[in-house]
Amino acid sequence: MRLRRRRRENQRLMPIKNQKDPARGVFTRRALLFMAVQTGTLGVLAHKLYQLQVKDGDRYARMAASNRVSKRYLAPPRGRIVDRYGIALANNKENWRALLLPEETTDVAGTIERFSTIIPLDDRDRTRIAREMRHQRRFVPVMLRDFLSWDEMARIELNAPSLPGVLIDVGTRRVYPEGELLAHIIGYVAPPNERDVAHSALLALPGMRVGRSGVEQSQDEKLRGTAGSVEMEVNSVGRVMSELNRVEGAPGTEIGLTIDRGLQQKVLARIGEQTASAVVMDCRNGEVLAMVSTPSFDPSLFDSGVSHAQWIEWTNNERTPLINKAVAGVYPPGSTFKPAVAMAGLESGLFSPTDRVFCPGHLDVGGTRFHCWSRWGHGSVDLHQALKFSCDVYFYEMARRVGMDRIAETAHKFGLGTELDIELPHTRTGLIPTPTWRQAHHHHWNGGDTIVSGIGQGFVQVTPLQLATYTSRLATGRAVQPHLVRALNSEVGPEATPDHWPTLDMPDKYLAALRGGMFAVVNEQHGTAPKARLSLPGITMAGKTGSAQVRRVSRALRESGHFNSANLPWEYRPHALFICFAPYDDPRYAVSVVIEHGNTGADAAAPLARDIMTDTLMRDPVNHVTPPPESVADATDTE
C-alpha cells in the first residue's frame, strides 16, 4: 500500500499543485520562474557575447594586433678606422658589464650593497643606478658597472649565489689601440646628448656613440651605419615574447686613412717632449701621411667618461693637449712666409729674380726702423740670396712696394689663411691681414703693418697644415688639397699625379726660382739651414726656416747687444718653424714643422724636419728606398 502511494508520488516529480503540501506547489512554481529567469539571463549574455565576438569581431581583432606588436631598433656596430696599410686605429671591443635584473632579486638594495663590497661603486654610479631603477620596469636590466676586467668578472661569478639577479653581459666599447699617437686625428666618441637624440632617433639606442672630435666626428654619419629593426610580440607590460620579423642593419663603413701609423710613431718619437706640431704630406696627391700634435691625450678616457679633475687638468694646461695644433694651432709663419711674398713680388712685375736690394741691417720707413735679423746686414742681395740668407730687409722692401693686397692674394692661392678640405672638425683658417680686414675692425692699416707682414710677422697667422699645403703647392705648382680619408676621395688614389689638381697659374720660372732659393737654404754654403741637409744618397731637400717672435723686442734690448732669445722664459721665446719638400728635383713629400717657443727654426725645427723627411723617404714603397718592414722597425725600437 505504502509502496504504491510512493510510486504515484514518484510520477509527480514536479508538483505544481499539491493538495497535501501547498508549500511544495508554491515552491515548484517559483522555482520554475527562477529557472526561466536563469535561462533568459544567460540567453541575453549569450546574445551580448555574439555581438562582441562575431559582429564586432574584426574591429577588436585589429585592436588586438596593435596591442601586441612592438618595433625596436638594433644598434649597428660602428665602423673601424684603419691606417693606409689597414692597421686598426679605432676598433670595437667587447665591453663586459654587470647588470641587475630587479625582478629576480627580492632585496634590490641589499644586492647592490653586496655587489659594492665586491666591485666598488662610486657616488656617480649609485645615483645613476637609482635613477634608472625608478624609470624602468622591473624586467629591464639596470647597468651596475661596465668595463669590467677579467679579474672583476671572476669575483662576481664567485659570489654569484649571494648576488641574485646580477648578470654579466657584453656590449661594445670603442678602443683606440694607438692611444695618444693618433688621438687628435681619430678623435673620440662619447654617449649622445639630448640634442643628438632629437636629431636622429638611431642615437637613442643603448650603446650608440657620437664622434666628438677628429675623424670620428667628421665621418660620424658613415661610421654610424644604419639601424636594423626587429618586430617583436610583446605582452601587456612590454616583455618580449617572440620575434616576428628582423631587418638586419648595416654596420658602419670602415674608414681608411692616408696616415701611415709607422711614420706617425717615428715623428712622435722624434718630437719627444717638445710642444710641437708636424705634418707630412704627399705633395702630389695631398695625402697626409703623418700629422702630429704634442702633447696628446688618451682618447679612450672619453668613452667611459672623463673625470672632472682630468678635464680641468687638460683645459688649464698651457700646452693645450686637447687641441690639434696641426689644424687648430695658429702661428705667425715668420720667414717661411717669404717665398709667398716673393711670388707676389714676381707676379706683380715690379720685381724680377735678379733685381737687387741693399741690406744695411735695417730699413727706415716713415720714422720707424725695421731691423734685419742680422745686425750687420747682408749687403746687396738678389732673390736667390735673399731666400738663402733669409734677408729681412729684402722682403720689407718687397712688401712695401708690392702692397698687402697682392701678398694676401698670392698667400691665399698657396692655401695660407684659407679653409682646407681636410676631414677634421674644429679647424682654424688663420689670417692673412689686409687693409680691408683691418678697417672692418675699425683700425687704421699702417704702412708698417705691410712691412712686418713681409717677413710673416704682425697679424699673419697660419696653421701647420696650411704650411704643408703651401709647401706642396710651391713644389708642384698645383692647388693640392690635403686629405686624410682615402675611401672617400677614391679618385685621388695613392698614384695620383699633380695633374689631378688645378694649376696655380704661376709662371714656372718663378716657381723654379723660389725652389732654387729654398734649395740654397739647405744645401748651399751660408744657407740658414745647413742642419737640414739630408744624408741620403742622391736625394736632396729644399726648405725654408722661420722664427716667429711672439713678443716685440724693444729697441734698447736689441741695441744692448746682449739680446739672446734663448735666455727668455719659455713662453716668450720665438716659435721655431721649418717647411721643406723632397726630393728637390722631383718633389714627392712636403713637411712642415712648428715647435712652440722652439727659439730658432734653423736650430730646432730644421733638424727635426730633416729627420722626419728622412724617415718618410725611407718608408716610401714607391721610391723603393729600403721600405722597412714593421718587424724591423719594432726591433730597432726595442734595442
Added chain:
Amino acid sequence: MKFHKRLLRAEPSFRLLAKLWRISWLYVLLICLLAGVGYVTLYSAGGGTPYPFAAPQAARFAVGLVLMITVAMLPPKMLVRISWPLYLLSLTLLVAVLHMGHVGKGAERWLMIGGLQVQPSEYAKVALVLALASWFYRINYARMGNPLWLIPPAFMVLLPVVLVLKEPNLGTATIIGGIGAAMFFAAGMRLWLIVLLLLPVPYMAKFAYAHLHDYQRARITTFLNPESDPLGAGYNIIQSKIALGSGGMWGQGYLHGSQGQLNFLPEKQTDFIFTMIAEEWGYVGAIAVIGLLLVLILGGMMMAIRSRNRFGRLVALGISMNFFLYCLVNLSMVMGAIPVGGVPLPLVSYGGSAMLNVMLGFGLLLSTWVHRDSRFGESEEEEGV
C-alpha cells in the same frame, strides 16, 4: 531498482553503498566536465604548462570531489543540526577577517588558517543557505504569512551582507543578498509583502551609491563609459572586450589566444578566465561553456523541485542560486555588462577557497538528491534513510 531497495533495508555499511548508488553520477560527470574545462584553460593560461595554475587546481578539485561525495552522504537531519553552529562560525570568521585579514587588490580578504588561505565570504554563502533553509524548514509554510517570522531570517541575511560590504567586496555581498532574496521568495513569502518591500529600493540605491568606496564608484563610472580611462580603471574592461572580440566565431586556437598568452588580459587565470576561453575557442566554445553552466544550474533547480522535504528543497535552490549568481556576475563582468568585482567563474577560475566552497555546495546539493525521498518532518511518514 529492486536491488537498491533491498540495500536500503540492509546493514548500515550497505546503506552507505546504497546512498552512493543514489548519487546523480550524471551530475557529478557534468561537474567534472566543467572542472576539465577549467584545467584545460588554466593549462593555457600558464603558458602551455601545468604549472603554476592547472596542476594545483586539479589537485584541489580531487580534494573537493572527496569533500563533495562525503557531504552528499550527510542526512538532512544532521545538516539541520550543524547549520546554526556553521552559520555562527562563518560570522565569526567574517568579523575576524575584518580585523586580522590580509588584503588583496583592495578587496577579497582572506585569513590564513593552518597554512590555508580561507575566504570567509565564500563560506558565509554556504552557511547562510543552510541556516535559512533550516529556519524556513522549522517555521513551516503556514507561518510565512506572518512578517514577524521573517524578521530573524532577514537579519541572518543582512549580517553577512554588511560584514562582506565592509571588507569591502561588493560582488560577493550582492550574491549573498541575492541568495537570501531568492530563498525568501522560494520559501513562500507572500506576494504583497514582496511588493511592499520593493517600493523603496530606488531610494536605497541612491543612498548606497553615496556610501561606496572610491574604487567601487570608479568601476561604476568606467563601466558606463570604459573609454573614459582606457589605461586606468577601464583597462580591464577594454582588454577583456578586445580579447573576446579577437576570438571571433571559431577562436584563435588553443594556446594561441594572443591577448591571454601575452598577458594583456588582466587576471586571466581568475576573474577573466572566461575571456581566455572565448578568445581561444571562439564564440562556439564560449557558448558550449555557457550551455554547460546552464545545465548545471537547471539540474540543481530540478533537484530542488524533486526533493520531498522542505529543507532539501531550500538548500538545493539556495546552492543552485549561488552557482547561478556566480556565473551571472562573472560573465556579465567580463563582457563589460556590469562593473567589475572580484567574482571568479566557479570551478573554472584558479583559486582554492572558491573551488572548495563550490564543491561543498555541490555536496549539499547532492545530499538533498540522495535524500530526496526522505519525508524528514514533512508528515507522519518514516524518517527515511
